[in-house]
Amino acid sequence: MKNVTGFSIILITGITILQAPPASGQQNSQPRPQRPQGQSPASRPRPKSAAPQTYSEDQVRDGEVRFGAQCGFCHGKDAAGGESGPDLTRSELIAQDSHGDKAGPVIRAGRPSAGMPAFSSLSADDLNVIVAFLHSQMDKFAQLGGGRRSVDPEDLATGNAAAGREYFNGEGKCSSCHSATGDLAGIGKRLQGLNLLRRFLYPSGNRGSNPSRATFLLASGQTVVAPVVAEDEFSVTVLDPLGARQTYQKSAVNVKIDDPLLAHFEQLGKYTDTDMHNVYTYLETLK
Amino acid sequence: MRIVARIAIFLSLATVPAGAQNVDPKELLSPPADTWLTYHGTYNGQRHSQLTQITPENVGNLKQIWHFQATQQLKASPIVADGKIYVTLPDNLWAIDARTGKELWHHQHTKNNAFHIGHRGAAIYKDTVYLTTPDCHLIALSARNGEVKWDVLMADSGKGYWSTNAPLVIRNHVIVGVAGDFDNLPGLLRSFDAETGKPQWSFYSTPPPGQSEPRSGGATGGQMWNTGTYDPELNLMFVGTGNPTPVLNGGPRPGDNPWTCSIVSLNPDTGKLAWGFQVSPHDTHDWDAAEVPVLVDGDFNGQPRKMVLQASRNGYFFVLDRASGKSLLTKPFAAVNWSKGLDELGRPVPNPEKEPSRSGVLVAPDEGGATNFWPPSFDPKAGLFLVNAKDGYGIYFFKQADGAYGWAGADYGLAGRGSLRAINYQTGKIVWEHPYVRGGSSAGILTTESGLAITGDASGNLLAVRTSDGTSLWHENIGRMGGAPVTYELEGRQYLLVSGGDALYAYALR
Numbered sequence: 001m002k003n004v005t006g007f008s009i010i011l012i013t014g015i016t017i018l019q020a021p022p023a024s025g026q027q028n029s030q031p032r033p034q035r036p037q038g039q040s041p042a043s044r045p046r047p048k049s050a051a052p053q054t055y056s057e058d059q060v061r062d063g064e065v066r067f068g069a070q071c072g073f074c075h076g077k078d079a080a081g082g083e084s085g086p087d088l089t090r091s092e093l094i095a096q097d098s099h100g101d102k103a104g105p106v107i108r109a110g111r112p113s114a115g116m117p118a119f120s121s122l123s124a125d126d127l128n129v130i131v132a133f134l135h136s137q138m139d140k141f142a143q144l145g146g147g148r149r150s151v152d153p154e155d156l157a158t159g160n161a162a163a164g165r166e167y168f169n170g171e172g173k174c175s176s177c178h179s180a181t182g183d184l185a186g187i188g189k190r191l192q193g194l195n196l197l198r199r200f201l202y203p204s205g206n207r208g209s210n211p212s213r214a215t216f217l218l219a220s221g222q223t224v225v226a227p228v229v230a231e232d233e234f235s236v237t238v239l240d241p242l243g244a245r246q247t248y249q250k251s252a253v254n255v256k257i258d259d260p261l262l263a264h265f266e267q268l269g270k271y272t273d274t275d276m277h278n279v280y281t282y283l284e285t286l287k
Numbered sequence: 288m289r290i291v292a293r294i295a296i297f298l299s300l301a302t303v304p305a306g307a308q309n310v311d312p313k314e315l316l317s318p319p320a321d322t323w324l325t326y327h328g329t330y331n332g333q334r335h336s337q338l339t340q341i342t343p344e345n346v347g348n349l350k351q352i353w354h355f356q357a358t359q360q361l362k363a364s365p366i367v368a369d370g371k372i373y374v375t376l377p378d379n380l381w382a383i384d385a386r387t388g389k390e391l392w393h394h395q396h397t398k399n400n401a402f403h404i405g406h407r408g409a410a411i412y413k414d415t416v417y418l419t420t421p422d423c424h425l426i427a428l429s430a431r432n433g434e435v436k437w438d439v440l441m442a443d444s445g446k447g448y449w450s451t452n453a454p455l456v457i458r459n460h461v462i463v464g465v466a467g468d469f470d471n472l473p474g475l476l477r478s479f480d481a482e483t484g485k486p487q488w489s490f491y492s493t494p495p496p497g498q499s500e501p502r503s504g505g506a507t508g509g510q511m512w513n514t515g516t517y518d519p520e521l522n523l524m525f526v527g528t529g530n531p532t533p534v535l536n537g538g539p540r541p542g543d544n545p546w547t548c549s550i551v552s553l554n555p556d557t558g559k560l561a562w563g564f565q566v567s568p569h570d571t572h573d574w575d576a577a578e579v580p581v582l583v584d585g586d587f588n589g590q591p592r593k594m595v596l597q598a599s600r601n602g603y604f605f606v607l608d609r610a611s612g613k614s615l616l617t618k619p620f621a622a623v624n625w626s627k628g629l630d631e632l633g634r635p636v637p638n639p640e641k642e643p644s645r646s647g648v649l650v651a652p653d654e655g656g657a658t659n660f661w662p663p664s665f666d667p668k669a670g671l672f673l674v675n676a677k678d679g680y681g682i683y684f685f686k687q688a689d690g691a692y693g694w695a696g697a698d699y700g701l702a703g704r705g706s707l708r709a710i711n712y713q714t715g716k717i718v719w720e721h722p723y724v725r726g727g728s729s730a731g732i733l734t735t736e737s738g739l740a741i742t743g744d745a746s747g748n749l750l751a752v753r754t755s756d757g758t759s760l761w762h763e764n765i766g767r768m769g770g771a772p773v774t775y776e777l778e779g780r781q782y783l784l785v786s787g788g789d790a791l792y793a794y795a796l797r
Contacts, residue, residue, distance in 0.1 A: 069403050084655065151684050268651070273647075
């Protein structure tokens with residue numbers, strides 16, 4: 001831990017030299033990683049398997065059983081979404097997968113940041129039949145159309161765009177950070193349905209992305225700003241100018257970390273359902 | 288050296304209380320310091336240890352003594368008896384040497400196809416250790432070598448039941464619960480004879496198949512998947528019941544749907560209901576009231592009371608008189624927006640406008656809840672109830688096409704911020720909170736008489752804070768804690784046993 005701290009101080013100096021523009025007040029030095037324009041699976045046309053692949057009926061049947069036991073609690077026994085896991089019959093990852101080449105690594109490593117555990121000890125056979133079942137379910141649901149736990153864009157179209165604009169510019173204070181002609185221009189084209197609803201309510205990035213910035217105050221009085229990639233109560237990890245991760249113990253540096261999603265979080269406690277639907281309908285018109 | 292070691296072993300054997308290889312169920316009433324005999328440690332569910340060797344002053348000197356590698360994320364609370372630790376995963380039970388962390392024996396249940404969502408722990412009676420399995424077997428194993436003594440079926444996993452349950456042993460009763468949210472199944476709690484495995488009684492929280500009971504409104508569900516607590520003076524056990532089914536569609540099950548989302552009080556000899564209290568009448572958000580009903584004897588508004596306390600998944604903290612089941616206090620301990628207020632019984636009244644709808648409603652808490660299976664702790668000296676809580680929001684949908692079976696709807700979590708909260712049980716006020724940086728914690732909590740609270744934060748840190756004010760005193764990153772910490776003393780040394788990720792770790796002072 002001591003080593004880390006010693007190293008850190010040198011690096012902070014490095015960042016300062018390279019890019020701290022002291023008194024300008026606009027120290028967003030590091031271009032932040034762009035969040036992917038992902039869409040919520042339930043709000044777009046169903047993906048189709050990119051690579052045709054066939055599995056035996058036995059494999060699919062075994063896969064249903066293994067999937068039910070290991071994955072069904074979160075993703076539903078039929079893979080169409082369960083208590084906490086998404087609908088995999090609409091998963092882009094499964095659509096792009098061929099015989100487990102994409103899905104396998106995710107299943108084995110899990111997605112800890114999204115709460116999915118790692119299934120590192122799953123046998124190759126079990127993994128193979130689970131993938132077989134997922135492809136079979138994807139095809140089955142694509143033929144059926146709809147999907148029993150889907151939320152369709154027309155389900156959400158209950159708001160009033162004018163009232164939504166008023167809320168956006170007034171009570172909701174959305175316009176203090178966002179603009180219909182700036183960052184949100186064309187939002188209704190980029191995002192639809194449930195995905196638009198979820199992302200405007202709380203625009204958390206996909207796995208691992210973190211829009212926070214850390215502002216370090218140096219002994220010299222200079223400040224350095226760096227994008228945060230990870231943080232806990234005791235330490236913060238930022239990207240240095242070369243894109244490498246550096247971890248600092250909070251007790252060893254003077255650092256403030258902003259919380260740009262706090263306003264979104266607090267607003268969740270203030271929206272009425274009518275406000276929420278009005279803002280949704282307003283944003284949908286920004287095409 | 289060898290002679291010294293032998294003498295040490297001799298002395299340690301001599302000081303171990305009677306019952307080596309044999310846990311008399313009477314010991315469960317007052318467990319010795321070198322044990323952690325039940326899921327909660329004691330019948331009252333307080334998870335408060337009288338051990339004081341590790342203190343706020345010296346907690347920084349804790350070091351890892353050994354670790355035991357399991358095969359997946361541990362969500363169990365281990366039990367400790369006769370120098371052995373028993374820890375579980377779905378289909379698996381390990382006996383481990385409490386001094387070295389070495390495996391003594393391992394029981395692996397037959398591969399099966401029921402839900403493998405997690406496992407909470409084992410139970411012990413005399414020289415028998417009990418394991419429940421995903422496919423709803425209750426298996427009695429020899430504590431000595433893991434040999435199967437008997438194996439009985441608790442419920443039909445083919446119908447959609449599964450079990451994660453750490454059994455509650457009361458005298459010769461092994462009381463076990465099951466889960467089953469994805470099918471419309473009645474809530475079932477059963478008792479089996481600890482010696483023979485013979486069924487003793489079954490309690491249904493909603494009408495059993497083939498029976499109707501108008502008051503339930505046609506609801507199924509109300510599973511009792513978490514371990515209950517027990518008051519030997521009243522001879523009553525207390526257990527939380529799960530949500531009704533269909534889960535998000537409340538239309539086909541009008542009324543309050545007792546006894547789903549309730550705290551129920553049962554006679555452990557007969558399984559007969561003494562009283563029930565519904566913490567979420569007519570739930571449509573999957574908010575099981577399965578959280579630990581913690582038993583506390585103490586003052587309430589200047590009057591001595593026998594109480595039961597629960598921080599419930601629906602965001603409310605409840606204090607009931609546990610003899611009568613009557614409400615003493617109901618207060619939110621996290622963000623809630625689903626209730627119109629309290630009724631005359633002290634129950635939150637659900638706001639029909641927050642029931643899942645076609646266009647969606649914004650609801651606090653989210654489906655995971657303001658808290659969940661992870662056990663809280665109660666420090667009687669401080670009068671504080673500690674819970675890993677979360678302010679969370681979700682959107683809930685239901686349309687007729689979603690039907691009336693199982694989940695019957697859709698919901699999506701939006702955001703949640705977690706913190707460790709300390710609640711004054713007499714006022715429901717949050718005395719302090721220790722916020723976590725990312726999300727919520729799913730770790731249980733242990734408090735000790737020296738004024739320490741041990742838990743896991745949302746970032747994989749094992750965390751020690753001061754019980755009186757929540758200040759961080761020490762931490763070590765060991766991976767996400769899914770179980771609850773326990774403590775015991777062996778040969779004069781206090782051990783702290785915690786899970787992090789896939790492993791179990793023992794700590795003691797260096």
